[in-house]
Amino acid sequence: xxxxxxxxxxxxxxxxxxxxxxxxxxxxxxxxxxxxxxxxxxxxxxxxxxxxxxxxxxxxxxxxxxxxxxxxxxxxxxxxxxxxxxxxxxxxxxxxxxxxxxxxxxxxxxxxxxxxxxxxx
Amino acid sequence: xxxxxxxxxxxxxxxxxxxxxxxxxxxxxxxxxxxxxxxxxxxxxxxxxxxxxxxxxxxxxxxxxxxxxxxxxxxxxxxxxxxxxxxxxxxxxxxxxxxxxxxxxxxxxxxxxxxxxxxxx
Numbered sequence: 102x103x104x105x106x107x108x109x110x111x112x113x114x115x116x117x118x119x120x121x122x123x124x125x126x127x128x129x130x131x132x133x134x135x136x137x138x139x140x141x142x143x144x145x146x147x148x149x150x151x152x153x154x155x156x157x158x159x160x161x162x163x164x165x166x167x168x169x170x171x172x173x174x175x176x177x178x179x180x181x182x183x184x185x186x187x188x189x190x191x192x193x194x195x196x197x198x199x200x201x202x203x204x205x206x207x208x209x210x211x212x213x214x215x216x217x218x219x220x221x222x
Numbered sequence: 223x224x225x226x227x228x229x230x231x232x233x234x235x236x237x238x239x240x241x242x243x244x245x246x247x248x249x250x251x252x253x254x255x256x257x258x259x260x261x262x263x264x265x266x267x268x269x270x271x272x273x274x275x276x277x278x279x280x281x282x283x284x285x286x287x288x289x290x291x292x293x294x295x296x297x298x299x300x301x302x303x304x305x306x307x308x309x310x311x312x313x314x315x316x317x318x319x320x321x322x323x324x325x326x327x328x329x330x331x332x333x334x335x336x337x338x339x340x341x342x343x
Binding site: 136138164165167168169172174175176188189190191192204206207208209 | 257259285286288289290293295296297309310311312313325327328329330
C-alpha cells in the first residue's frame with residue numbers, strides 16, 4: 102500500500118500545517134496548477150492564497166489520506182481563527198517527486214461569511 | 223488493494239448519481255450521521271438535503287476514490303444546473319456493509335451565490 106504520491110502530498114501537508122510556506126511551495130513543480138474555489142492558480146498565485154490561509158490557520162487535523170503511484174487524496178479539518186470547523190478535500194497529481202496538479206475544495210461560504218478571506222470578484 | 227468500504231461508498235455514489243434517491247439512502251445505517259456544510263444530519267435530515275441536490279444535478283464525474291477496510295474517500299466534480307463546476311470531497315466510515323458516518327465538503331458560496339440552494343440559517 103506504499104504510495105510515492107502520498108508521501109509527497111503528506112510532506113507538503115506537514116510543511117504548510119507547520120506554517121513553513123517556503124518549504125510547502127518547494128514541493129510544487131514549475132508547471133504546477135491548481136483548481137481552487139477561487140479559480141485556477143499557478144504556483145505564483147498559490148503563494149498568497151496559501152499564505153493568507155496560514156495567517157488564519159490555528160491547526161489542521163488529518164481525517165483521511167490515501168494515494169497510489171501518481172495521485173493522492175486527503176480530507177482534513179482546518180481550525181481557523183474565525184471558523185473552528187472548516188473541512189477541506191484536496192487531490193494531488195505527482196510526477197518525479199513534485200506536485201504538478203492539485204484540486205482543492207473548501208466552503209468559501211463559511212470563511213467569507215466570517216470575513217476570513219477576501220470576496221472573490 | 224480491495225476495500226470493502228469503498229465498494230459500499232461507490233455503490234452509494236452510483237445510486238445517487240443515477241438519481242436513485244431511495245437506493246442511495248438504503249446504504250445508510252440506522253444510526254447514520256453526516257457532518258455537512260449545513261450542519262450535522264441524520265438519515266432523515268439527509269433525504270431532503272440529497273434530494274434537493276439531485277434536483278439540480280446534471281452529472282457527477284469521479285476524480286479519485288480510495289478506501290481501506292472501514293473507510294473510503296472520494297473527490298468528484300458535480301455539474302449542476304446553476305453551477306457547471308462544483309467539486310465535492312466526501313469521506314465515509316462503513317460498518318457491516320452500511321455507511322455509519324460521512325463527512326462532505328463543497329463550496330456553499332458558489333451554490334448559494336447561484337441561488338441553487340436555500341441559505342443556511
